[in-house]
Amino acid sequence: MDIKEKIVKVLSKHPEGLTFTQIAAEVGMHRHTITKYVYELKGEGIVFVRDLRTLKLCYLKKYFKEGSR
16 A cells, blocks of 8 residues: 555544644654645545644545535
8 A cells, every 4th residue: 555545544533633743643654744745645536635724634535525514
């Protein structure tokens, strides 16, 4: 299973969203590495990254509805 698949699997278990640090802990990789792959998934339209000033929450796009939170 590649890194992107692992990230999608972790996010599918957490529809409430996770930070980059939380994803990194679940996947077992460094936060900077996870950030790179999350932004690739965002570019592919799979992940939504919500900027909350002090942190960013990541969701699978199918779980996030714009304006609902």
